[in-house]
Amino acid sequence: MSDTPESMTIIAFSGDLDKLWPTMILSSTGAASGMDVTVFFTFWGLFPLVRDDVRITGYDAMTKMLAGMNAPGFKKAKLSKLNMGGMGSWMMRKVAGKNKVLPPEQLFEMAQDMGVKMWPCQMTMDLLGIKLDQMRSGLGEPVGAATALSRMSKSQINLFI
Amino acid sequence: METSDTVDVVTTVDAKGQSCPMPILMAAKAAKELQPGQVMLIEATDNGSRSDVPAWVAQTGNELVDSREDGAVLRFWVRKN
Structure with missing residues (x-):
């Protein structure tokens, strides 16, 4: 093993429940x-x-209407398919719980504890009207595309989820 | 050769019943508390651990001393390097 740790950067583009899961599983496991x-x-x-x-x-x-149609927070996240007005995501969470698969919000917290850096994108925060003080604590300072690309150019693993 | 019968286990990680990625997260947490050279025993029941624990051990530069399957329980003896 070299002294410099391997690096992974994930672009979390989707807010869908079934895509947040792999993002959180891979980031926590990477750490x-x-x-x-x-x-x-x-x-x-x-x-x-x-x-x-x-x-x-x-x-x-x-922008308020957008947020209304995209209820904020991990717990309101919908499935990318078969959501069925929330029935699908409810069932998925239920099945995951039965199989002892942690929900993404818990994996997020574990990943944060293990040192995963969570960076919100400044431009889309401005565009969608989401302020830093409305978001979970412990996030990094909002950054832009150049910062993301600079990280990605040094990462062996880059994912867009 | 060193085996699970001869090695001193300092910590046991009980990940039985847990699913991916919990056994690995629990193992990583326990490994932090180990001194180099010390051995922990990881117990898991999810099928993913069969490949995930050895992959994690290789990735982190630790050593898989031994592994065994006792019925549904997968056991891995891992030395911290």
Whole structure:
């Protein structure tokens, strides 16, 4: 093993429950394997980072409506298919619980504890009207595409989920 | 050759009943507390661990001393390097 840890960067683009899962599983496992892991949250991926007590985000009618249709927070995340008005995600969480698969919000916290860097994208925060103080604590300072690319150019593993 | 019968186990990680990626997260947490040279025993029941624990051991530069399957329980003896 070299002294510089291997590095992984994940672009968390999707806010779907079934895509947040692999993002959180891979980032926490990467940290557990001694990798330097960064997750860059952008577009729909930002909504899960909004705190559960924040009901709505946005700065005008349209951005508020977007947040209304994309209920913020991990717990409101929908399945990318077969969501069936929330029945699908409810069932998926139920089945996962029965099989002792941790929900993504818990894996997120474990990943954070293990040193995974969680970076929100500044441009999409501005675009969607999501403020840093509406989001979970412990996130990195918001960054842009150049910072993400600079990390990715040094990472052996780069994923877009 | 050193085997599970001759090695001193310092910590046991009980990941029985847990699913991916918990056994690995638990192993990593336990490994942090070990001194180099010490051995931990990881017990898991999910089928993924059969390949995941050896992969994690190789990735982290540790050593798989021995592994065994006792019925549904997979056991891995891992030395921290």
